[in-house]
Amino acid sequence: MQASDFTDHISRRFNQDIEELRNGVLAMGGLVESQLSKAIAAIVTGDSELGLQVANDDYKVNDLEVSIDEGCSRVLATRSPAAGDLRLIVAIIKTITDLERIGDEAEKIGFLASRLAGMDRPPDSYRELKTLGNHVLHMVRDSMNTFARLDVDDAFAVVREDERVDEEYESIQRQCITFMMEDPRSIKRVMNVTWAARSLERIGDHAKNICEYVIYMVQGRDVRHTGISTANELDENETQ
Amino acid sequence: MSAASKKLIAGTILAIAVGGLVGWLYSATLLGLLVAALLIIAIYMRKLLLFERALRHGDVESIGYGDGVWQQLYSQFKQERERSNRYRKQARRLVKEVQKSTYAMPDGAVVIDGDNEIVTCNRAAKNLIGLKRKKDRGQKLDNIFRHPQITELLQQNDASQSVDVESPLRDNEWLNCRIVPYGANQKLVLIRDVTDRITLNKVRRDFVANASHELRSPLTVISGYLETLTDDPEVPDELAKPLAQMQVQARRMTSIVKDLLELSRLEGDGQASMDDRVDVAFLVATAVQAFSSVADDGPEILSTIKSDALLLGAESDIDSILHNLLANAVRHTDADGEIEITWRTDENGGELIVRDTGEGIAAEHLVRLTERFFRVDRGRSRGDGGFGLGLAIVKHAIERHGGELHIESEPGEGSEFRCIFPASRLVAA
Numbered sequence: 001m002q003a004s005d006f007t008d009h010i011s012r013r014f015n016q017d018i019e020e021l022r023n024g025v026l027a028m029g030g031l032v033e034s035q036l037s038k039a040i041a042a043i044v045t046g047d048s049e050l051g052l053q054v055a056n057d058d059y060k061v062n063d064l065e066v067s068i069d070e071g072c073s074r075v076l077a078t079r080s081p082a083a084g085d086l087r088l089i090v091a092i093i094k095t096i097t098d099l100e101r102i103g104d105e106a107e108k109i110g111f112l113a114s115r116l117a118g119m120d121r122p123p124d125s126y127r128e129l130k131t132l133g134n135h136v137l138h139m140v141r142d143s144m145n146t147f148a149r150l151d152v153d154d155a156f157a158v159v160r161e162d163e164r165v166d167e168e169y170e171s172i173q174r175q176c177i178t179f180m181m182e183d184p185r186s187i188k189r190v191m192n193v194t195w196a197a198r199s200l201e202r203i204g205d206h207a208k209n210i211c212e213y214v215i216y217m218v219q220g221r222d223v224r225h226t227g228i229s230t231a232n233e234l235d236e237n238e239t240q
Numbered sequence: 241m242s243a244a245s246k247k248l249i250a251g252t253i254l255a256i257a258v259g260g261l262v263g264w265l266y267s268a269t270l271l272g273l274l275v276a277a278l279l280i281i282a283i284y285m286r287k288l289l290l291f292e293r294a295l296r297h298g299d300v301e302s303i304g305y306g307d308g309v310w311q312q313l314y315s316q317f318k319q320e321r322e323r324s325n326r327y328r329k330q331a332r333r334l335v336k337e338v339q340k341s342t343y344a345m346p347d348g349a350v351v352i353d354g355d356n357e358i359v360t361c362n363r364a365a366k367n368l369i370g371l372k373r374k375k376d377r378g379q380k381l382d383n384i385f386r387h388p389q390i391t392e393l394l395q396q397n398d399a400s401q402s403v404d405v406e407s408p409l410r411d412n413e414w415l416n417c418r419i420v421p422y423g424a425n426q427k428l429v430l431i432r433d434v435t436d437r438i439t440l441n442k443v444r445r446d447f448v449a450n451a452s453h454e455l456r457s458p459l460t461v462i463s464g465y466l467e468t469l470t471d472d473p474e475v476p477d478e479l480a481k482p483l484a485q486m487q488v489q490a491r492r493m494t495s496i497v498k499d500l501l502e503l504s505r506l507e508g509d510g511q512a513s514m515d516d517r518v519d520v521a522f523l524v525a526t527a528v529q530a531f532s533s534v535a536d537d538g539p540e541i542l543s544t545i546k547s548d549a550l551l552l553g554a555e556s557d558i559d560s561i562l563h564n565l566l567a568n569a570v571r572h573t574d575a576d577g578e579i580e581i582t583w584r585t586d587e588n589g590g591e592l593i594v595r596d597t598g599e600g601i602a603a604e605h606l607v608r609l610t611e612r613f614f615r616v617d618r619g620r621s622r623g624d625g626g627f628g629l630g631l632a633i634v635k636h637a638i639e640r641h642g643g644e645l646h647i648e649s650e651p652g653e654g655s656e657f658r659c660i661f662p663a664s665r666l667v668a669a
Contacts, residue, residue: 148383
């Protein structure tokens with residue numbers, strides 16, 4: 001399946017509608033990416049203003065979700081799409097929900113960043129959070145790239161990547177527990193760090209979901225909740 | 241007429257004449273003429289068909305050289321063809337060279353069409369924003385290079401605008417993007433790695449902020465002791481003057497440091513406190529009162545409030561704008577002059593205007609006026625408080641509100657500073 005397949009209808013208006021929806025999702029993805037990138041920067045550099053800005057800008061993501069959702073309903077009602085088009089619309093409806101959640105988590109991280117900025121900073125300046133954050137940011141970017149290019153191989157790669165994010169999250173969690181046991185006075189601060197890490201981990205899950213929708217959209221197969229080994233198997237069958 | 245053409249015509253006439261003569265001998269002149277003409281037509285037709293077939297197979301050599309006009313036709317055609325082949329080869333080589341050089345350019349270049357769909361890109365673009373040459377052809381550029389600012393830039397389609405965005409591939413790298421429209425509905429997107437510039441700027445900003453911050457505490461101590469010393473009656477009289485001088489200079493330095501800190505705060509990216517509803521009319525009134533009471537023998541300060549609209553922004557910034565502009569106006573206007581400050585709004589936005597009848601500014605200085613530490617008259621006594629940071633602060637404060645600063649001035653006539661704020665920042669009282 002190619003991106004141009006979606007714009008191969010006799011009705012030009014239908015082509016435009018579908019193309020607009022696709023562009024809308026990707027624009028929303030771009031906004032979410034920049035929100036996430038700012039949120040991570042805010043927490044790592046201790047920039048409370050930037051953090052609050054991210055939190056205040058979340059409404060833009062929400063607005064986009066509502067307008068794309070409306071567009072999808074309109075296409076469903078007026079065009080009764082079938083096959084690939086229907087899968088695209090279904091995938092878009094699901095993708096924007098996940099994108100909006102990513103936006104919410106970014107908002108949360110921004111808020112936590114502004115709170116953490118007022119507290120003591122650890123000597124490592126949240127290096128682990130930065131690594132995890134960048135990792136997750138790249139997952140989100142890659143998931144939007146697979147959406148744009150309909151690249152199933154890359155989609156599987158992102159799905160697999162989520163395991164590594166989970167591992168990193170575990171390790172931050174363990175580290176935080178150690179900190180809290182060593183110095184109970186730091187509990188308040190470290191709790192915020194664990195919340196931020198938790199949000200990042202959730203974002204990884206959402207990025208993974210988006211990739212699963214892309215696989216569904218291109219191949220018509222549902223690979224959700226099938227476990228990573230099945231995903232691998234499917235991927236191998238596909239490439240053979 | 242060439243010899244070959246003459247020969248052709250002569251030959252044809254001769255052949256027909258011979259045909260007619262033979263026919264006359266057999267008392268059938270017309271038939272003779274007709275047969276001769278048909279024969280000639282048949283011969284020419286055969287040559288024509290041969291020529292056509294040779295052209296079709298691209299093999300002019302194979303029919304060899306006939307005679308007369310036909311030979312000339314063949315050889316001319318062959319020459320023409322060789323020449324065009326040579327040109328085509330040259331053109332192809334040139335195109336290849338150009339392609340190779342754009343491909344090797346260190347800056348990313350992407351060609352997009354009127355719908356912002358990618359036509360082609362060079363290697364640097366692939367490396368900088370992760371485009372795939374084959375796969376991404378026909379995709380919209382901002383579907384792959386997703387950033388709200390890029391989408392906005394593509395909509396504006398203005399070659400003079402450029403934006404700095406974070407690299408989508410690598411952390412802590414920055415790209416500068418510019419869109420150049422050309423040809424029929426084609427656009428060239430130029431992408432340049434500006435990480436060095438951005439980092440340098442940040443380092444400079446951090447340095448100024450840190451240095452100013454570090455200077456503040458020793459200054460406080462020095463000023464404090466100077467104050468105690470001047471008040472101390474046991475200090476000998478001959479020290480009184482130096483002490484007073486030192487105090488003036490310490491105060492000056494404190495205010496420079498304060499301005500520098502203010503400037504680095506304005507330059508920061510944060511915009512958290514930008515949603516106050518600022519009552520500009522009230523701020524103008526307070527500022528005018530403050531300046532009138534300080535400069536009793538100074539110029540007269542008038543205020544014209546034509547709007548009660550509120551401005552969404554940071555109150556401290558607006559106050560700082562007013563304060564700096566008024567201080568400049570008072571400093572450069574004689575006692576018999578006049579300063580007028582106006583606040584007005586319409587559907588296009590709001591304008592805060594400070595106009596004076598002072599000495600004015602020469603045109604060549606206008607451009608550099610908002611640079612930090614730029615002073616029109618370097619020799620001017622620094623005792624009067626100006627040190628070239630005021631307008632830099634004003635400019636940054638206005639830009640933070642999405643506005644612009646326009647300066648008009650005529651030496652000897654006075655100056656006008658207009659701060660223009662966008663309509664989106666205005667709310668009705």
